[in-house]
Amino acid sequence: MQMAAGNVYRSLPGPASMRSVAITQEELRQLRELYQSVMSDAAFGLLVREGAILGDTLVASLGSVAAKGYFDAASEELRRRQWVERVEFSEGRIVVDGSIEATPGGSAAPTCHRLRGIIRKLYESRTGQKVYCKELECTSTGAPRCVFSVGEMGGWALGDHR
Numbered sequence: 001m002q003m004a005a006g007n008v009y010r011s012l013p014g015p016a017s018m019r020s021v022a023i024t025q026e027e028l029r030q031l032r033e034l035y036q037s038v039m040s041d042a043a044f045g046l047l048v049r050e051g052a053i054l055g056d057t058l059v060a061s062l063g064s065v066a067a068k069g070y071f072d073a074a075s076e077e078l079r080r081r082q083w084v085e086r087v088e089f090s091e092g093r094i095v096v097d098g099s100i101e102a103t104p105g106g107s108a109a110p111t112c113h114r115l116r117g118i119i120r121k122l123y124e125s126r127t128g129q130k131v132y133c134k135e136l137e138c139t140s141t142g143a144p145r146c147v148f149s150v151g152e153m154g155g156w157a158l159g160d161h162r
């Protein structure tokens with residue numbers, strides 16, 4: 001049986017009474033631009049915090065996956081929830097193809113802020129430490145892929161807090 005794309009959220013864990021809504025890539029972009037038009041660069045931090053909330057749910061859905069398979073399970077879940085088409089985790093470096101938050105060539109600055117929040121939570125859950133997540137390259141600015149780096153908060157320079 002062909003499964004419609006809209007059915008993807010039905011299998012997510014949660015109380016039976018929990019409802020979900022679908023949101024499109026274009027709607028996400030418009031929401032980001034709305035926040036930026038109101039708040040300028042302060043919007044980035046808010047979007048990261050949105051991502052962190054979504055990341056908590058994603059981490060919870062991974063359950064008690066073995067440490068060795070943690071990032072494989074996280075990759076699969078990010079793909080299944082359609083945040084990315086493909087993601088590779090390595091030591092402090094994350095490479096994403098097909099970020100839902102990116103519009104190729106559509107921006108002068110990186111745009112995948114919610115994904116930064118999600119990635120932060122994925123690492124914090126593993127390490128028990130607060131981490132930052134920067135987007136070093138983004139397809140929105142013309143890069144071939146989105147590339148993120150994660151590190152401990154101590155390595156986060158003043159003024160980089162967005």
Ligand SMILES: [Zn+2]
Nearest residue numbers: 102112138146
């Ligand atoms: Zn990006």
